[in-house]
Amino acid sequence: MELDDIDWSLLAALQQDAAQPNQALAERVHVSPPTALRRVRRLREAELITAQVALLDEDRIAAAQGHGLTAIAEVSLDRQGAQHLDAFERRAVADDAVRQCYRVAPGPDFVLIVRMADMPGYQLLAERLFTQDANVRNVRVFFATRRAKFDTRIPLRDS
Structure with missing residues (x-):
């Protein structure tokens, strides 16, 4: 799977806060909400994102x-x-x-x-x-x- 700058930005943003709403994620990486949703789904299907968890202190x-x-x-x-x-x-x-x-x-x-x-x-x-x-x-x-x-x-x- 080839990753472009948007994919890398999405991965970086999700590592910071995977609980942020799709709208906020899209704004953060400068894409439309449907694009962010579609890209994140693709990254999950490619198993680059394996889980979203809560990190406890x-x-x-x-x-x-x-x-x-x-x-x-x-x-x-x-x-x-x-x-x-x-x-x-x-x-x-x-x-x-x-x-x-x-x-x-x-x-x-x-x-x-x-x-x-x-x-x-x-x-x-x-x-x-x-x-x-x-x-x-x-x-x-x-x-x-x-x-x-x-x-x-x-x-x-x-x-």
Whole structure:
């Protein structure tokens, strides 16, 4: 699918605020409302837009619930064959506490961003993912004390 300047502008505008009315979106990218609607529909059909969600502020939710713990875990495996990497990845992404999972190189095999209610919740996660897997060689965990930036936008070409 070929994208033109209007498509890129629509994608950029939707990353900023996907809840804006079509009229406001059309004005923002300088097209008519029917054009904006048709273009956005086409971008969805091409699966360039996969979902529209509400992003919750984890820190405010944690404060309202009275708890919340974020950790970044570096995981190294003993055996790095494709089947071993795939097996650990499947287990990690299936766990609700794992918010993001990256295969990385060089260094550890995986970096996980995990979120749980509290330290006992982290202990349960560690048992599920790290200690019960005989192939996990080393885990380094960093507990977040403050999040200075969080952005879900994908950098796009100038739009």
